[in-house]
Amino acid sequence: MSKLSFFDEISRNKRDSLILAVVVLLVLGALAYVIAQLLFARYTALFFVTALAFILPYIYGTYTYGDQVVLSAANAVPADPQRNAYLVNTVEGLSIAAGIPPPKAYIIENDEINAFATGKDPQHASIAVTTGALQHLRRDELEGVVGHEISHIRNYDTRFMTAVAVMVGLVTILSHGLLRSFWFAGSGRRSERDRDRVGILIVVGMILAIVAPVVVRLVQLAVSRRRELLADSSSAELTRYPEGLASALEKILKMNKGKMDVSEGMSHLFFVDPNKHPLDSLFATHPPLEKRIQILRSM
Amino acid sequence: MNELAWIGIGAVILAFLIAVLIMVYYYNRIRVLSNRIDNAWSQIDVQLKKRADLVPNLVETVKGYMEHERGAIELVTKSREKILGAGTRQERLEGERELTGALRSLFALSENYPQLRASENFKLLQEQLDGIESKIAYARQFYNDSVLAYNNVITTIPGSWFAGGRTPHEYLRISEEEREPVKVQF
Numbered sequence: 001m002s003k004l005s006f007f008d009e010i011s012r013n014k015r016d017s018l019i020l021a022v023v024v025l026l027v028l029g030a031l032a033y034v035i036a037q038l039l040f041a042r043y044t045a046l047f048f049v050t051a052l053a054f055i056l057p058y059i060y061g062t063y064t065y066g067d068q069v070v071l072s073a074a075n076a077v078p079a080d081p082q083r084n085a086y087l088v089n090t091v092e093g094l095s096i097a098a099g100i101p102p103p104k105a106y107i108i109e110n111d112e113i114n115a116f117a118t119g120k121d122p123q124h125a126s127i128a129v130t131t132g133a134l135q136h137l138r139r140d141e142l143e144g145v146v147g148h149e150i151s152h153i154r155n156y157d158t159r160f161m162t163a164v165a166v167m168v169g170l171v172t173i174l175s176h177g178l179l180r181s182f183w184f185a186g187s188g189r190r191s192e193r194d195r196d197r198v199g200i201l202i203v204v205g206m207i208l209a210i211v212a213p214v215v216v217r218l219v220q221l222a223v224s225r226r227r228e229l230l231a232d233s234s235s236a237e238l239t240r241y242p243e244g245l246a247s248a249l250e251k252i253l254k255m256n257k258g259k260m261d262v263s264e265g266m267s268h269l270f271f272v273d274p275n276k277h278p279l280d281s282l283f284a285t286h287p288p289l290e291k292r293i294q295i296l297r298s299m
Numbered sequence: 300m301n302e303l304a305w306i307g308i309g310a311v312i313l314a315f316l317i318a319v320l321i322m323v324y325y326y327n328r329i330r331v332l333s334n335r336i337d338n339a340w341s342q343i344d345v346q347l348k349k350r351a352d353l354v355p356n357l358v359e360t361v362k363g364y365m366e367h368e369r370g371a372i373e374l375v376t377k378s379r380e381k382i383l384g385a386g387t388r389q390e391r392l393e394g395e396r397e398l399t400g401a402l403r404s405l406f407a408l409s410e411n412y413p414q415l416r417a418s419e420n421f422k423l424l425q426e427q428l429d430g431i432e433s434k435i436a437y438a439r440q441f442y443n444d445s446v447l448a449y450n451n452v453i454t455t456i457p458g459s460w461f462a463g464g465r466t467p468h469e470y471l472r473i474s475e476e477e478r479e480p481v482k483v484q485f
Contacts, residue, residue: 085426085427086430089434093434096434096437096441097437097441099335139429240440
């Protein structure tokens, strides 16, 4: 059986997180350097130290409390063990099957069928499900969806995704900062040589500011699509009933209108993409629903 | 002593260290997997206890509505008493099996009492029971998964060299009648 491959998946996820973190830190360093050169050419070192003093607590904070931020951004409220017994029981049942501590259950008031999981490790994990999903899905379908989210938690996808969200956020913020600093770089009296230097920096900076967010985003998307398929098959292994998940996806295909009003930065966390995009395949966070259904049905 | 001798000694020490590390790894791995089986067993136990604990509440709720079904209600109460008074594991398992059947027929009969089915309390009980039944199933599945992982390690090379006479665990098997999920919704 594939028990061993799960350990492989987990260590692979931890390694991927590390590689991504290093790459993004380098990109961030480059961005910060260009900003520093443009604005405070003489105090570059001082600027770096100050920037680090802000960035490191930010990374730590978002990594530790990122789940809370995500949950409140999605308007998720804790599920009531009495009134939402259906959800709480399902989450507990599948966590038993996966051998992890039961994640906290949350509810999102929304008619679409959707769900997401978050948390830096299985001990600090949460699962949020929409009211639409609770209304429209049968028990075996809901178990399939919850099993998918539980797999994300057990395989440490949620840690990776949290890390990715933090990094993408940072790169975006700094790129904006960089574009803004061009405004100030142009002003003030400078010598001839200085102006040349600033000219080159602006060109490099422009490219960085435009390319960096796109590259980081594409990496995020490619990884996200692979992890979704893996979570689907893990869910089928937990419930021993791929048809439940397949028919949940079919309902989503029919009923969801793709209007959940979730920010782009969070859409990759969800069970199915909460927004519909015209440019589907390259920028999609999820594989097409039809493909996911087809894979599940062929198991 | 010449260089070659030193290299030889070094190689022997290195090989010895690696062997010790491998032994420690497998010793711990087998222990961890064996503990997981114990833990999985207690998970099943917890859920079975929760189910038995729901019975008095259920009987209390149902009694007023289902006056003509005394027999079915009594069967549920009796099988719970059997579980509580069980001395051996065999008796306990028998009681659990009886409780499964008794609950199933009680819920099937409740179909004839729309007023009962409409009451909030009954709906909640039914959901709790559904939830517990599926948790029992998942706990059993996890137990068997844990047994599989353990058996795989102690029966394949190199794990079997370090198993120290441990024998593979038994899987939990369920009887045919139990295999059908408890369907209380029709």
